[in-house]
Amino acid sequence: MKLLRYGPAGQEKPGLLDSDGGIRDLSGVIPDLTGDALSPASLARLAALDPASLPRVEGNPRLGPPVTGMKNLVCIGLNYADHAAETGAPIPKEPIVFLKSLNALSGPNDDVIIPRGSVKTDWEVELAVIIGTRAKYVSEENALDHVAGYAVGNDVSEREWQAERGGAWDKGKGFDTFGPLGPWLVTKDEIPDPQNLSMFCDVDGVRQQDGSTRTMIFGVKQIIAYVSQCITLNPGDVIFTGTPPGVGLGKKPTPVFLKPGQVMRLGIQGLGEQQQRLVASA
Template identity: 75%
Template sequence: MKLLRYGHTGHERPGMLDADGIIRDLSSVIPDLSGAALSAAGIAKLKTLDPTSLPKVEGRPRLGPPVAGMKNFVCIGLNYADHAAETGSPIPKEPIVFLKSLGALCGPDDDVTIPKDSVKTDWEVELAIIIGDTARCVSEDAAMSHVAGYAVCNDVSEREWQIERGGTWDKGKGCDSFGPLGPWLVTADEIPDPQDLAMFCDVDGMRMQDGSTRTMIFGVKKLVSYVSHFITLHPGDVISTGTPPGVGLGKKPPVFLRAGQVMHLGIAGLGEQTQNTVAYSE
């Protein structure tokens, strides 16, 4: 089942994608894709619906982030062995956890703004875990019961601010528009093995990243359990699980984004995103 939110920014409505790729409105069933709607019971209820009985959404509306009410936008750093190698970093012994500002969250095809004075804005295609039931100090064996589904995330990053400006990574990760998420939430039952998903990112039609979740150091079960011991995870929270090699920072010489470019990225079974990069304006 593919669940989504559509409409103008800040006024999105819940929807479902039917077998023909048509958006069906869920507003008469749930107020939004948040809270109880994302729980195991809520997802089970949505699965009983006949999509063709729901109102058809005409045209091609903007897609927003596929979840609402997020409390925590958690990211994992250096979680692919081959990506760690390209950056010259050692393999982490434990997951590297940082938080992305909730203000970074945006729709999958919204513009990405190159921040004022940025010179090293970069791309990162990532598998995002979407939490369905509250997770607090859960075991790895129980972790998957707290997962509503998965989505594509672009963990856009400003490398100078992340690495060269001192302190934590957060300052290079939380800029407005730095968290495109979607196009939809694919429920966990449709992704039997999240550790075997091909993923890619193109910039201006050139393949930059061509990887697989098979090379993740810490898998989905481990990450949900691990993070839940430090941060209570709530319905709609996201854990973005790291990126494969091919980021701009790892190129020789490094390559970074500028205004007027196009990023196109996707993960097998989860859909694709396209963002135009635009210059900062007051």
């Protein structure tokens, strides 16, 4: 099942994608894709619906982030062995955890705003895990029981603010629009093995990242279990799980960064694609 949110920013309604690729309105069934709506019982009720019985949404509305109301937008850094190698960083002994500002969250096809004065804005296609039930001190064995589904994420990063301005990574990761998510949440029953998904990112039609979740250092189970030891994960919370090689920072001999007018297109096997245009900050 593919669940989504559509409509103007701040006024999105819940929906699902039918077998023909059309959007069906769920607002008469649930108020939004948040909290208890992501529980196993709620997802089972939604899966039992006949999409044809739901109002069809006409046209091509804007898609918002497929979940809302989260308390945490957690990210894992340097979580692909080949990405760590391209940046010259050692393999982490434990997951590197940081947070994105909730203001970074944006729709999958919304414009991405390059911050004022930025010359090092970068792309990062990532598998995003969406939590369905509260997770605190969970084991790896039970970690996936807390997952509602998966989505495509773009952990847009400003490398100067991330690494050259002192302090933690959060500053370079939390600018407005730096967390495109979607186009939809794909429930976990459709993704039996999150550790075997191909993924890509193109910039202006040129393939920059071409990777797989197989090269994760810490898999989804490990990440959820680890993060739950220090951050209570609530329904609707999102974890960006790291990026494969091919980011602009790692380009040799000279790093390459994003400029206004460029277009990013990225996707993950079974989870769909998203596309953003880069615009300069006002």
